[in-house]
Amino acid sequence: REQVLKQIDASLARLRTDYVDLYQCHRYDFDTPLEETMEALTEVVRQGKERHLGFSEWTADQIEAALALVPRVEKFSSSQPQYSLLYRVPEREVIPLCKENGISQIVWSPLAQGTLTGKYRPGEEPAQGTRAASSQMGWSMDRFRDDDVLEAVQQLVPVAEGLGITMAQLALAWVLRKENVASAIIGASRPEQVEENAAASGIALDHAILEAIDDAVGDVVVR
Structure with missing residues (x-):
């Protein structure tokens, strides 16, 4: 929690802005309880410093665990998976789950x-x-x-x-x-x-x- 609150302020200072449209978790943090991560991100949203939350390369089980905490915490808006016509792993579980829950894909390595x-x-x-x-x-x-x-x-x-x-x-x-x-x-x-x-x-x-x-x-x- 402390690092999330500290780093969003540092990011806003570097960007010279009051808020960001999207703030993403890059990979799943196995060292911190999910509830703590989501509560910290929710606090930043409710402070008006970020508009939407996202994650990168989470598994379907991890996404479902985060969704189970809603509405006590803010819901994710975006997923950032590796996805290309050569690498279609997200089609198995992640994309169907996200579609069902209103979470869009911002894909990396499309080439x-x-x-x-x-x-x-x-x-x-x-x-x-x-x-x-x-x-x-x-x-x-x-x-x-x-x-x-x-x-x-x-x-x-x-x-x-x-x-x-x-x-x-x-x-x-x-x-x-x-x-x-x-x-x-x-x-x-x-x-x-x-x-x-x-x-x-x-x-x-x-x-x-x-x-x-x-x-x-x-x-x-x-x-």
Whole structure:
């Protein structure tokens, strides 16, 4: 409780604002009773310092435990899971539970850490300067670096080309159209990447395209 109250004030001071629209728990805190965490977050909401609460990478059981404390505590508004057309684990339990309880998804890694841009090719070493080549971050991409995954991703190239869009736009359009997804967190190293990614929000994918995507990557999807 003490740290939540202290850190929200520190955040507001750095942001030079009186409140934030969304305040999220990044991962579940196993060292603190859930009731204490939720009561502290509720206190901050009722002080007017935050409008909505969210969480990142909580399990369905953890979400249900928090929901069981409502209305004594404030209810979560958002969930931030890893979700992409290559990684669909949230579809099993988290998304259905959130949909039932009015909690939206703000997904991270919608491009599977760059894999879905098509820049990593089977049998080739990643280019210097990319995440996959990083000695600090490369390990986090191991699940997407297998040749069978990279070969499947390359099968998406003609799908994107047929629509006149980039691979990144195809992957983002896929995740943004998924039920219960409100937004996607994207990264960019150049201004034009921001523009490219933002344009994906206006791209519609019909049933035939969705089937083509599943035909290409279905065997390598993590579910």
